[in-house]
Amino acid sequence: MEYILLIISTVFVSNIVLTQFLGICPFIGVSNKVETSMGMAAAVTFVIVLATIITYLVYMYILVPLGIEFSRTIVFILIIAALVQMVEIILKKVSITLYQALGIFLPLITTNCCVLGVAVLAVQKDMNLIQATVFSLGNSLGFGFALVTFAGIREQLELLNIPKPMRGAPIALVVAGMLALAFMGFAGIV
Amino acid sequence: MNQWKNLTKGFFKENPILVLILGTCPALGTTTSGINGLSMGLATTFVLVGSNIFISLLKDFIPDKVRIPSFIVVIASFVIVVELVMRAYLPELFNTLGIFIPLIVVNCIVLGRAEAFACKNTVLSSAIDGLGMGLGFAMALFILGTIREILGSGSVLGHKFIAGDGMLVFILAPGAFIALGYLIMAVNQLKKKYLKD
Numbered sequence: 001m002e003y004i005l006l007i008i009s010t011v012f013v014s015n016i017v018l019t020q021f022l023g024i025c026p027f028i029g030v031s032n033k034v035e036t037s038m039g040m041a042a043a044v045t046f047v048i049v050l051a052t053i054i055t056y057l058v059y060m061y062i063l064v065p066l067g068i069e070f071s072r073t074i075v076f077i078l079i080i081a082a083l084v085q086m087v088e089i090i091l092k093k094v095s096i097t098l099y100q101a102l103g104i105f106l107p108l109i110t111t112n113c114c115v116l117g118v119a120v121l122a123v124q125k126d127m128n129l130i131q132a133t134v135f136s137l138g139n140s141l142g143f144g145f146a147l148v149t150f151a152g153i154r155e156q157l158e159l160l161n162i163p164k165p166m167r168g169a170p171i172a173l174v175v176a177g178m179l180a181l182a183f184m185g186f187a188g189i190v
Numbered sequence: 191m192n193q194w195k196n197l198t199k200g201f202f203k204e205n206p207i208l209v210l211i212l213g214t215c216p217a218l219g220t221t222t223s224g225i226n227g228l229s230m231g232l233a234t235t236f237v238l239v240g241s242n243i244f245i246s247l248l249k250d251f252i253p254d255k256v257r258i259p260s261f262i263v264v265i266a267s268f269v270i271v272v273e274l275v276m277r278a279y280l281p282e283l284f285n286t287l288g289i290f291i292p293l294i295v296v297n298c299i300v301l302g303r304a305e306a307f308a309c310k311n312t313v314l315s316s317a318i319d320g321l322g323m324g325l326g327f328a329m330a331l332f333i334l335g336t337i338r339e340i341l342g343s344g345s346v347l348g349h350k351f352i353a354g355d356g357m358l359v360f361i362l363a364p365g366a367f368i369a370l371g372y373l374i375m376a377v378n379q380l381k382k383k384y385l386k387d
Contacts, residue, residue, distance in 0.1 A: 173370050
């Protein structure tokens, strides 16, 4: 039950994109089509969950015993970068179709602040390993949910006659604001 | 003259947030007030100048193939410096900015300047470029933070000028998106009017 609540709260109540402001770059940049944003969401989910588990273990069993918690940022970002590279190589060997589907998004994930953000938050909040895993899963689902919803809206937006200075990023941001307003309705559920 | 151009291009013409739309996460997450935005901008400026200087010093020693990971290591070291200094001397601010301080590592502007400028130019130009870009970023954050503060809590730099609360939504998440959207729109309009190349 606790885990279900954790997932609901990370997906809806404190959605990582719309209320925590993490991962806005891919949110504004990639979400032009529903299909590509689904690919991005899948790749991000995969990397976030894996990265959170590994960084959690490294932090708890290497950094804390050695007393070098301050080096968290540098260690985490290196783990994430290595992980993304590794996922890329493995995917290329195992499933070439999936690799081609996700291909262009994979290298971008290293600099997606969602990944580092969730890893740091999981450590900061004193979770145990299972909670951290569920937390990362919920957050990546929330990212995917926001991304795909937003892509659906943007596909419709392209058909409209928008004033010139408003085209592109400005209208995307304003629409994202409305979406965030809608998500505020979930506040207080959990 | 050339250095002057390096410094000022980040203010308006290539402003990282308002024109290039990079680094939007901290821009939205930390601008609940003008001061918060400004401090985030200055922290990022420090990292930008430091990493730009170091990377342009090391540019002849870093092999091309591993340059991105090397850049990230340099940037992350400076972020840790900021993190530790802030936690020691400005604990309150550190708590308000929270997760966004370690996230300077993945700020696209920092890595972007390293890749696009510092690894090709001299130390002095790289330092000036970092300073200009960082100040441009800080300025944009300060403007956005001030707008949100005026609309959301009816105060400027912490000094209240109305009784009551103001439009609370501008302090909350939706207001951040909407305010930045309209700010970029205004800049687009200004660009069209004054920058005809």
